[in-house]
Each structure stands twice: as structure tokens, then as C-alpha cells.
Amino acid sequence: MYTRNSVENPRHRPVDSAAGPGASAGEPHFDLAFAPYRPLRPTAGKVRGDALLWTALDAAGERERWEPLLRAIQRGVGRGRTIWGASRGDAGTTWRLRLANPKREHLIDSLRTALEPWLTIAPGLADDGAYDVLGIDLNTAVATNRSVASVKHHVRGAQPRTLTVWEVDSAGRRRVDEVLIVEAKREINVALPRIKASRVVDFAGDRSRLGRALIPELFACRHVHVCRRDDVDALVYSGINVDHLLWFLARFAFPPALVDFARGERERLDHLLFDVEVAYRQSGAAIVYPETTLYGAL
Amino acid sequence: MPYDEDGDAIDLAVGVIVELHGDEPALHDRAVGRPGAFARLEAVIAKLRAAGRLPALACEASIRADNLDALPRIVGVAKRLGAERCTFIAPVTEAAQMAPLDATIPAVREALTRCRELDIDGHVRHQPACLLGGDAEALEATRDASDPPAFACLFASRCELSERCAGLPTAYIHRFGWEPHRLQPVLRDSPWPRDDGSPEAFAAWLALLGPAASRVTAVELDRLAARYRVDLGRGRSLVLELTPRTQDRPALARSRSFDIRYTKATGLGGPGLARVVETIAAAIVARDDGSLDLDPRRVLPPLPPA
Numbered sequence A: 001m002y003t004r005n006s007v008e009n010p011r012h013r014p015v016d017s018a019a020g021p022g023a024s025a026g027e028p029h030f031d032l033a034f035a036p037y038r039p040l041r042p043t044a045g046k047v048r049g050d051a052l053l054w055t056a057l058d059a060a061g062e063r064e065r066w067e068p069l070l071r072a073i074q075r076g077v078g079r080g081r082t083i084w085g086a087s088r089g090d091a092g093t094t095w096r097l098r099l100a101n102p103k104r105e106h107l108i109d110s111l112r113t114a115l116e117p118w119l120t121i122a123p124g125l126a127d128d129g130a131y132d133v134l135g136i137d138l139n140t141a142v143a144t145n146r147s148v149a150s151v152k153h154h155v156r157g158a159q160p161r162t163l164t165v166w167e168v169d170s171a172g173r174r175r176v177d178e179v180l181i182v183e184a185k186r187e188i189n190v191a192l193p194r195i196k197a198s199r200v201v202d203f204a205g206d207r208s209r210l211g212r213a214l215i216p217e218l219f220a221c222r223h224v225h226v227c228r229r230d231d232v233d234a235l236v237y238s239g240i241n242v243d244h245l246l247w248f249l250a251r252f253a254f255p256p257a258l259v260d261f262a263r264g265e266r267e268r269l270d271h272l273l274f275d276v277e278v279a280y281r282q283s284g285a286a287i288v289y290p291e292t293t294l295y296g297a298l
Numbered sequence B: 001m002p003y004d005e006d007g008d009a010i011d012l013a014v015g016v017i018v019e020l021h022g023d024e025p026a027l028h029d030r031a032v033g034r035p036g037a038f039a040r041l042e043a044v045i046a047k048l049r050a051a052g053r054l055p056a057l058a059c060e061a062s063i064r065a066d067n068l069d070a071l072p073r074i075v076g077v078a079k080r081l082g083a084e085r086c087t088f089i090a091p092v093t094e095a096a097q098m099a100p101l102d103a104t105i106p107a108v109r110e111a112l113t114r115c116r117e118l119d120i121d122g123h124v125r126h127q128p129a130c131l132l133g134g135d136a137e138a139l140e141a142t143r144d145a146s147d148p149p150a151f152a153c154l155f156a157s158r159c160e161l162s163e164r165c166a167g168l169p170t171a172y173i174h175r176f177g178w179e180p181h182r183l184q185p186v187l188r189d190s191p192w193p194r195d196d197g198s199p200e201a202f203a204a205w206l207a208l209l210g211p212a213a214s215r216v217t218a219v220e221l222d223r224l225a226a227r228y229r230v231d232l233g234r235g236r237s238l239v240l241e242l243t244p245r246t247q248d249r250p251a252l253a254r255s256r257s258f259d260i261r262y263t264k265a266t267g268l269g270g271p272g273l274a275r276v277v278e279t280i281a282a283a284i285v286a287r288d289d290g291s292l293d294l295d296p297r298r299v300l301p302p303l304p305p306a
């Protein structure tokens, strides 16, 4: 077992493809901002990142419900364009999808067709294609109503690496997130003022709160997304390695089946970078984490 | 110079290293959790000295919330016991024992001053280099090979001192925060070279060994060392270690960027071992063009497309 920045020489690496779907060589790897990265290790004998999604769905007892639909998206929209997320919060698990729309196509319309057997998407909403990323949340209410009431439009801002997220339905749109993406270490001077200018945490009142909002174990990531939402702030730690992921899953009490899977497959997931999100706000004097999310490429 | 299991040099000039966390019995005994420990320590040292079996003595004192005032006086006790060296060590994981930097730094610096006054070699571990002022030389480089890291600093990639200083323990950050208002990074005036941690980057580390690279079963990189597990077949193996080049640390050979050593040699001995390691070392010396760097904090990705 080797630690960070370690690699086994493939000449000496026994390949065991018994568990889970395998990664294929030409497959694109990209992060939550759909920025491509080169895998950290040769992909032969490795596991695809979506194995974590299927395991998380199994752990939540929701695989049967969502897998056919997710597979339809995988087929219909194409690999390399979709991010999945498993968000754990007070209301249980929400399954998040983000679909890249670089050519500003009418993605909602395509999705409506692909998902027709299972769901309706934002009924009555005219798809103008004016979004860079389309977000859809799947949860129990969606399953019950067989309808996604609203979608999210992620729209690049005028400033580089800024995004505004709008919740959109037929009645109109509402801004739900402002995002700034920076290189974690090199641009900490940009990220820090943004994090500290919070509406939900009084950082000046207790300087130690910053240590619980900006989590040091995850600071070894490549990019940080600083997110400002209605009643929470959130940080996405983008580009963490499998050891950071294991720490995150354990720290935020993800289901044991998922933690065990990731731990057991550590050596076959170590070619990937992962994106995780920790939403936080102040409750009394403490920092609380109402929602944590694991993202991966579908 | 002999080496211990981890490949660190054992300095025979330091005969015995003892923990000394207080200047009086109650404080020390409480820290180690054993009543009578202080008295026993004094007795053992006196006995070893009387028997002529104590060539040299070094003391290690933890920097605890409850012994900060006592640190300079601990130096006095160390002197009385005959210590030649005193190291002050801040806790890494035990958050309950930690004190904030504005309390630890003055106490540590006062203790280091006391060391100089008493002609004791003073050292410190796990405190930020940038706050030690003229005592920064006393800071022993932090070796943090854990993942996730046990230390972090917001300014690590911008700070010249991060070669030796890993920043603050993460347990400290959880308790007291990142201390951005207190830390004083020495800003680099040149950018770190860029690298994206790709397999090619590891390939470059393997290529450094020349033909012997095919014998490498694993490469491990951390901030202060590159280690290669070399399998020579028939149960013979060794771990080759590259650390940043120094002028004076014992090493088998020095390449442009690295001191070269080996550890954990198994099934090899005598001339056979010498031949193998000398061949590999010569390959490294020939190939090291100075472009490889051990600090992963320099390993930063390119900017994403706007």
C-alpha cells in the first residue's frame, strides 16, 4: 500500500477484473466543471468511477428505481457529458445530474424524449438552450410524481470562472447559486475573501470557524468551487484523490457499503480524481454541514 | 554512519533520547500519565551516567497547553540532567493538548533562547517557520507522507519556507482555524514549475533509474523523499531513497537534485549489494538534469479553460 503520489509499475501489477465495470483506455475523464484531466494511473484493470454511483444507489435501496433512467441518459446524452452526484442531507439522498451543453443545444427537449418512459421534465418550460450545464435533481418526490418540476440552468458569468445557477420552471427562474472556481492553492488570495464574505457564517466573530468551513484534509484538491446559495454556503473540492475521497466518505458518514466498496477498490480507483461538496452554515456558535455530495462522471 | 529501519541516520553522538515534558514531577508525570515517572527518569539517567553508559543525552519536550510557561525551565532541567540537545515538539493529532500559536510561539522562542544561554542545541518541530523569526533555523523539516495530509497551510504554494515547513497540523486547524491573519508567508518571487501529476510525471521518476527502472515494483513520492522499491529477483530487494540534495548529510551519492541512499536491503550483502546500488546511483547521477522536484505542493494543475 502506497500513499499519495504513488504508482505501481504496471509491469508488476496483477490485473483482476472481477469486481465492477472496467475502465476503458480512451474514455474521457473530466471534473465537475467538465474540465478534462489525464488519469493519474494507467487505466488497465481499473474500475469506472460510476461504480461508486451504482454502489451508492444500492446502499440507498434505490438502484432499481433509477438505474434504467440513468442508463438511458448514459446512452442518449453520451458518456463524457454527464456528471452524477449523490447528495446526503436531512431529507435523505438526492441524486443530482449535470449535463454539459457546450453547443447550447436544446438539451431539455432531448432529455424529455430520452426519459419519456419514466418522467416528465419541467412541464410547460420552453427550452431555449441558453445554459452551459443543465442540472436535474432526482429524489423521492420526483419518483412519486413521475415528474421533475424544475431544472437548473448553470450559466457562465461575465467574469472568468464564474457561474450563476438558476432554478427554472414554466413560471420563471430564480437565482439559487453563485459559483467561483479557483485553483485551490495558487489562488487562495482570491478564494479566501469570497469565502469569508459569507451571509451564513460570521467568520470575523470566531476565526476558528474558517478551519471547519474550509476543510484542511480536502485542501489538497486541484480546484475549489466557492458557492453561495440562499441559506448555505458550499465548497466543492474538485480533483481530490482516492485517499482524500476515503477520508471524506468516512468523515461525513456515507453509507458503510459505499465506504467499504471504495476502500476495497482503492487500488482500482486510484487513477481517478473525485469531486466532493460540503455545504455549511452557522448554527449557534458551531458550523454545521446540512448537505454533502459526492460527484463523478457518468 | 548507520541507519535505522526508516533510513534515518542514527547519530551515535546522541546516546539516549528521553521525553521531558515538565520542569517538576507533577507536570511531567501528568503529561506521560505515570506517577513517579519524573523521579524514575532522573534515577535512570544518574545510573547510566555513573556506569559510564551515557555518551550523550537528548531531551524531547512536547509543546502542550499546560506546559508552555515551563518550557524555558525544562531547558534548565535538561541541562542539569546533562542533555546536549533539546527538541520542542508540538502535537500533531492530539487537539486537546494544543495551544494557539500566539501562546506557543513566544514560549518556544523563549525556550530556544534559554537553550543558547545554556549551550544546549535547541530544535523545534511542527511550528510554522514563518513565526519563528531568527529561530527558524531550529525548525526540523516536517515529513508529512500521510494522505490526506496531516498538515496544511493556505499559503504553502506561495511560501518560500514551505520546503521545510508543512504548515499547521490539520487537527490544529480544526480547533483554532487556518490563522491566515497570523502566518507570515515569505512570498516566492518565482513560480513553481508546473506539472499535472500525470502518469508521465511518474514515468519521469522511473526513467531516472535507467535500465534498473524495469526492476522497480512501486514508486512512492512524498514531500521530502522519492522511494523506489527495487525487486532484483530471487528474494533480493531494496528500497532506494532520493531526498533533496544536501552538502553534508551522509549519502551513497549525490545527483544534481538528490541525495541517494538505500534502505531495507533484503537478500543482498557485501560486494553484490555495493555493485547494485552503485550502478543504480550512477544511472541517477547521469540522468538527473535537475528538473524533478519532490514537493507535491508544486505539482499544480494548469488553469482550466475560461
Ligand code: SF4
Residues within 6 Å of the ligand: B128, B129, B130, B131, B153, B154, B155, B156, B159, B160, B161, B162, B165, B166, B167, B168, B183, B184, B185, B186
Ligand atoms: S506561511 Fe505556511 S508554509 Fe510558510 S512558513 Fe508559514 S506556516 Fe509554513
